[in-house]
Amino acid sequence: MKKLIIIGAVLGMTISWSSCSKDFLDRVPEGKISEDTYWNTQADVMNALNGVYGYIGTPDHVYLMDGQNAIYEDGASDNALAQYPWESNATDIAKGNVTPATNEGWDYTGIRRANYFLENVDRVKMDDALKARTKAEARFIRAYFYSTLALKFGDVPLITKTITPAESYGARTPKAEVWSFIFTELDEVAKVLPTSYGGGGTDQKGRVTKGAALALAARLHLYRSEWADAVKYAKAVMAIPGYALFKVVAEDGDDVLDNYAEWVDFASAADEKKFRIGLRSYEKLFMATNKGNAEVIFDRQHMLQKDAQFDNTYLLPDALGGWSSVTPTQDLVNAYESYKTGGPRTVISPDVRGARYAKKATDPLFYTEYKNLDPRFYATIMFEGSPWNNIQKGYSFTWEKGSNNSQIGYNFRKTVDPSSWKAQVDNYSNHIIIRYAEILLTYAEAQNEVAGPDASVYDAIDQIRDRAGMPVLNRTKYNSQATLREAIRLERRIELALEGNRFMDIRRWKIAPQVMNTTLYSIDGKKADDRTWYDKLYLMPVPQSESDQNPKLLPNNNGY
Secondary structure (H helix, E strand, O other): OOOOHHHHHHHOOOEOOOOOOOOOOOOOOOOOEOOOOOOOOHHHHHHHHHHHHOOOOOOOOOOOOOOOOHHHHHHOOOOEEEOOOOOOOHHHHHHOOOOOOOOOOOOOHHHHHHHHHHHHHHHOOOOHHHHHHHHHHHHHHHHHHHHHHHHHHOOEOOOOOOOOOHHHOOOOEOHHHHHHHHHHHHHHHHOOOOOOOOOOOOOOOOOOOHHHHHHHHHHHHHHOOOHHHHHHHHHHHHOOOOOOOOOOOOOOHHHHHOOHHHOOOOOOHHHHHHHHHHHHHHHHOOOHHHOOOOOEEEEEOOOOOOOOEOHHHHHOOHHHOOOOOEEEOHHHHHHOOEOOOOOOOOOOOHHHHHHHHHOOOOOHHHHHHHOOEOHHHHHHEEOOOOEOOOOOOOOEOOOOOOOOOOOOOOEEOOOOOHHHHHHOOOEOOOEEEEEHHHHHHHHHHHHHHHHOOOHHHHHHHHHHHHHHOOOOOOOOOOOOHHHHHHHHHHHHHHHOOOOOOHHHHHHHOOOHHHHHOOEEEOOOOOEEEEOOOOHHHHOOOOOHHHHHHOHHHOOOOOOO
């Protein structure tokens, strides 16, 4: 797959924002492209547009749910512990230590790039249809950036043109106006963007599509509890031909060496195959060899040898060369249901778990907690004794304490790419920002809120559970809007773990005060971390560095 992101990242939008002074030879300054000599060809347009794409997910600018930083969004929630405060704000957010000194992604660089592109693209003579499409792409990205700002900060300045320094000292725009702008933009660009790209030239796969615009609208309406609109946009995505849950039909390579019969009481050979195919289907959709698969709606692309992502480093333990930057909580582990019954399981206390861990060398009782669970558990979590021959033949996980290791006793394996690890190169898998499974979950949640249980809601959830090898939802147990709501929320937590949605979910469901005011314990029964929730965390503060320069951004959000 040809990559469009890096062309723009390398270009870095080095186009000068103001005319360059000519030297005595009338040469364009080295390292810059003069505005006077740019915007002449179609290639100029595509390179500048790629520069807009290139700002999605840049590590030094945190955008909510942008893929590159999604693991830290989960680290701010009850799903995970982000143990290094110098890597992100997640550590402090989870502890409630957020002040105006915190900058949780207040940044307009990507928006400025999009505005600049939109103001200059008409200077170039090129195919009208292609030009209209490039504008739609830039407008989508700008709307995406604005949605992350509005979700985090509420009222933010709405700027839709390039501005002078004097014009930059404006007040915050009411969030209702910002959201109206975002949804209008998404509606309009969805009419222009294609449903897919053929590949090559200006038609590279990976550019935003009609499906991406509709899917983002569905997500945002869901986040705002606008149920009917969430249903409408989710159904529109589901009606687009080509999207499907990613599935494999067989295991390959060293995957076949993993002995899951040690962990699951299989009823038959067919039962074991169902389990293993479910595990691999879920696991493999994030691997580089499967990037751009039919489940992907919008992703942050990475180019081989030029634009690495760092999940292999951030997630793996020290023994595998990782830092254990973001690790699972026991609460996430407890959330996985039984593979045998499809329902909840008995959860033990930290004290009991610690006592069992102390005797694990002689008493196998400790390991029973990890048996007969949802296949997605084994595809997501590294736990004591878990096999992973594809990362290293004969490997099984053992918790080691100390530097670059988990404080709780688990590591994530989801989104880690073993092929990169074995080749001793960086991970170049794409970060998926929106995928089809999320759209099914969006539809199920919103439709249940609109009309209660119906066949279409059960079907949407069952498609996801079936792909994972899990039993379908129990219609008798989940037969009311309230009970089905809880089942959908749990399914969403399990399916989208580590993908950057959980922090938003616990806020919009108003369960953050319950799930975040807690103490995290390690598997040996010792305290690993304290979490605290304050209601001010429903929004992040306008950074002090910004309000110092522009007092019109004040008053700050409540509590700051």
